[in-house]
Amino acid sequence: MIKIPYANISLCSEHFIKYYERRVLETVEKYRLISYGDKVIVALSGGKDSVALLSALKSLIDSGSIGAELIPAFIDLGLGSYSEESEEVVKEVCKALGLKPMVIRLKEATGLELPEIARASGRPICSVCGVIKRYLLNVVGYEIKASSIALGHHMDDLMSYALKALLLNDKEALAKLGPKTPSKGIAISRIRPLYLLTERENLVYALVKNLPFSKNSCPYSRLSGLEKELKSFLLKLDEKYSSLRVSFMKELAKESIKSLTKESTSFKPCKYCGMPSRTGVCSFCKLTEGATGSPKGPQAKQYLKSLIIEYMNTVND
Ligand code: SF4
Numbered sequence: 001m002i003k004i005p006y007a008n009i010s011l012c013s014e015h016f017i018k019y020y021e022r023r024v025l026e027t028v029e030k031y032r033l034i035s036y037g038d039k040v041i042v043a044l045s046g047g048k049d050s051v052a053l054l055s056a057l058k059s060l061i062d063s064g065s066i067g068a069e070l071i072p073a074f075i076d077l078g079l080g081s082y083s084e085e086s087e088e089v090v091k092e093v094c095k096a097l098g099l100k101p102m103v104i105r106l107k108e109a110t111g112l113e114l115p116e117i118a119r120a121s122g123r124p125i126c127s128v129c130g131v132i133k134r135y136l137l138n139v140v141g142y143e144i145k146a147s148s149i150a151l152g153h154h155m156d157d158l159m160s161y162a163l164k165a166l167l168l169n170d171k172e173a174l175a176k177l178g179p180k181t182p183s184k185g186i187a188i189s190r191i192r193p194l195y196l197l198t199e200r201e202n203l204v205y206a207l208v209k210n211l212p213f214s215k216n217s218c219p220y221s222r223l224s225g226l227e228k229e230l231k232s233f234l235l236k237l238d239e240k241y242s243s244l245r246v247s248f249m250k251e252l253a254k255e256s257i258k259s260l261t262k263e264s265t266s267f268k269p270c271k272y273c274g275m276p277s278r279t280g281v282c283s284f285c286k287l288t289e290g291a292t293g294s295p296k297g298p299q300a301k302q303y304l305k306s307l308i309i310e311y312m313n314t315v316n317d
């Protein structure tokens, strides 16, 4: 039996799967995340959250509740055995679901692995990683005309990020924590179908559906002191006020939709690679130029174009 405190119910495995998938569907419908005929890239890390996301979306497609094409994508960042193990898991889960994963190799896109780029840039590795992942997925999305990129972000993480942004009065970061960050210029929109599900629910779903997932965390994953405090504060709060998180997330979604609809940032194409930027040079070209002396956007785009052709040929085989 699985207890869902905020809904005040306990479910057996079979009914939990139905509950979980219905909740994903309700989120997709309520926030209009996916429309009929959409092409959705599902960003996979190999962890329980993204694996649960892929499986739930596939089930909803198979049952006819959603009409979309899924493109599972994994980025090999060059993080040694962690990347290798995650890639194996991604391949295994895609095989079990009858999907072909697209494996993007950072080394082939730039000639370098993540730790080398981070070291040369002098920036924290997670911030460098974020720029790289956003860029590579955005280029793939643009080239294959994807409607959106689906992320496995769940309620617990999003809520602690939101509280941190509130405490730091970072309105821009707060607005991006809703269920959807719409497309801007040629940047593909980001969707979060697990917006109203908890980390524990993702874990239970992955376990009861017998999905393979990586139990290891990225060797660089470290929460800041504030993030740790906020996460444990929220878990304690949840023990007493179990429905608070869900109502907070629904309010956050309204605010995020309102402010992102109002926002009218202008984007210019990057002078090196043509991808959207605020200043005329995109974050990826700026990062790689600073770290290596030459912007890697054009090289990465070239690599991704050939990878997409190769991927499409294997999918159509
Ligand atoms: Fe990237 Fe690892 Fe940092 Fe996550 S924890 S952002 S995968 S470097």
Ligand code: ZN
Binding pocket: 270, 271, 272, 273, 274, 275, 281, 282, 283, 284, 285, 286, 295, 297
């Ligand atoms: Zn660029």
